[in-house]
Amino acid sequence: MNVFRLVGDLSHLVAIIILLLKIWKTRSCAGVSGKSQILFAMVFLTRYLDLFTNFISLYNSSMKCIYLVCSFATVYFMFVKFKATYDSNHDTFRIEFLVVPVGGLAFLVNHDFSLLEILWTFSIYLEAVAILPQLFMISKTGEAETITSHYLFALGSYRALYIINWVYRYYTEGFFDLIAIVAGCVQTILYCDFFYLYITKVLKGKQLTLPA
Secondary structure, eight states, rough: OOOHHHHHHHHHHHHHHHHHHHHHHHTTTTTTTTHHHHHHHHHHHHHHTTTTTTTOOOOHHHHHHHHHHHHHHHHHIIIIIIIIGTTTTOOOOTTHHHHHHHHHHHHSOSSSSOOOHHHHHHHHHHHTTTTTTHOOOOHHHHOOHHHHHHHHHHHHHHHHHHHHHHHHHHHHHOOOOHHHHHHHHHHHHHHHHHHHHHHHHHHGGOOOOOOO
């Protein structure tokens, strides 16, 4: 494992912890898209079905378990424990418009036509667009809490670091996964406007608000 993947994994983990702590400490999930969290739970569930059949390393298995537990804990907090604080009025993105096309694409474009491989590919494609309900929610409210902005920045940074990881692996190992690279680039592009607002506003101590 190279340093770019390690830092990317840590950035991903930090994003998840930030979100969970935000919900737990404030006893509220206001400003967080439950639909994005459902999509992320679907991502981890379909990606890590090989958890008990394909052992790579203790680190790899541990991270898989952490992602699964944390993603479903977030969904539980949002739709059960703190359901009264969930802003369903602004979280209106139609996720079936993401899940169905992504499922079809995974069925048609994959590395190997087997159940686990199709589900893994589905998870890669779905992760690329899973943040859209959250970004759509921010566009409707016109703003995001600072802690939510930190969560999104860490989440976006994770994928950007993975792109560097893939470039590094291509030049050092000859590794090239077109599906993961294209999906990762799409995911990073979706964050570009947010990155700009985060750097120009949040890092200067201002709340993230969208231009009128």
